[in-house]
Amino acid sequence: MPTEKTRVLIVGAGPVGMVCALALNRRGIPVTVVESEPAPVKDQRAATIHPSTLEMLDDLGVTERIRDHSLLSSTYRFHDRPTGEVVAEFDLGRLEELRFPYVLQYEQYKLTAAIAEEYAGESDFDVRFSHTLTGLTETANGIEVEYTSPAGTERMSVAYVVGCDGGRSTVRKLAGIEFEGFTYQERFIKIATSVDLRTIKPELSFRNYFSDPDEWANVFKVRGESAAGLWRVILPIGHAEDDATALSPARVEQRLQKFLPKAGPYHVEYINVYGVNQRVAATFRQGRILLAGDSAHVNNPIGGMGMNGGIHDAINLTDKLAAVITGQAGDDVLDLYSRQRRHAAVNYVQAQTIANKRLLEERDPEVRRQNFDALRRTAENLDTARAYMRRAALFDSLQDAAAIT
Ligand SMILES: Cc1cc2nc3c(=O)[nH]c(=O)nc-3n(C[C@H](O)[C@H](O)[C@H](O)COP(=O)(O)OP(=O)(O)OC[C@H]3O[C@@H](n4cnc5c(N)ncnc54)[C@H](O)[C@@H]3O)c2cc1C
16 A cells, blocks of 8 residues: 655645645645545635635645636625615725735636646655545544545545535544534525626626515626636525426526526526525544535535635634644644634634625515614725635634634
């Protein structure tokens, strides 16, 4: 069985796994990434990279590479869907202290592919597709892993395993770590259209949150595969509606026309329906097994925090793991990783995404009015707008987590 005292096995070549691999590799730690799928997964999920994450990716040399292939968006808007009013606009461009006073709208599959293309392929950054992790056994000096590949069942021995294998994480289950939280009753539908929605509703910025007691909505522009870009509309699906109905072209057309009426049908590029969970792993570390990204925490996508929080895990972890492997720190810093990032997940990402959903779906007219007044006041004053935007961009979560010892 191949054995290496310093190699780290990363399970999952999603955005968190690939950033984790790159960050470790940059510190001279050899990595192997195993990924079940036969090639980088082209999934239409996260597309917003917040300024805090852009700083981390910049330190790895990634931000400049991807910027010209992204949409830059400094503003986001809250709308009252029933009245059509723009309630508040927040502009990251007002925050002069930021290295990147905007988000990049850059789909996660492109980030994963960009890292794989540019950096992977060396023996110390070895990415193996069609490899599925199936077993983990901790030994006195390392951890033995078992995986299936086109060649059959294979084993290797490594120093540490990082589970970046998503919400249904095999690593988390093999380690017996609880995934605490809840599942929302309703599912979400994401519809992407090549129709330029600003020709129908000029008040749209590239990122929009629509409050509506009957049917809230999120609307975002992403780059897609052409310069014209794509608009994504995210809506809730009631539990009485089945997937086949929700995905039917007639129902999709009806929903888009109800939301943003226009002459002629919508051209739809892709549609996804997905269940939504709010869950956090009981610990992000068990011995030589570590969790990062969706394997450690999942949340609703309102606010675009899941992938960003996962990349923040990867950066926090790789600093500490490299120090442990090179003998500059004891392995108790890995417990600190778990405490810091679990704190950020629970107190910021979970709290904020749950609050975001409540804000959009609020039914009580008086509470809606108060919420809108509060948003308007917050946006108008630079100090309160700054505090709001820094929290939403996860800067506060990083600062607060760093203070944990
Ligand atoms: C519709 C939607 C919209 C979203 N929008 C945003 C957004 O705007 N901003 C944001 O920050 N987040 C967003 N998110 C969340 C974001 O997509 C996730 O947080 C992100 O994908 C997590 O990345 P990850 O690398 O941890 O996991 P994943 O992207 O899930 O990657 C896990 C990988 O592990 C592989 N794998 C699984 N099991 C094994 C195994 N046993 N062996 C080997 N490989 C394995 C899988 O094939 C997969 O490639 C959104 C999510 C959804 C569903």
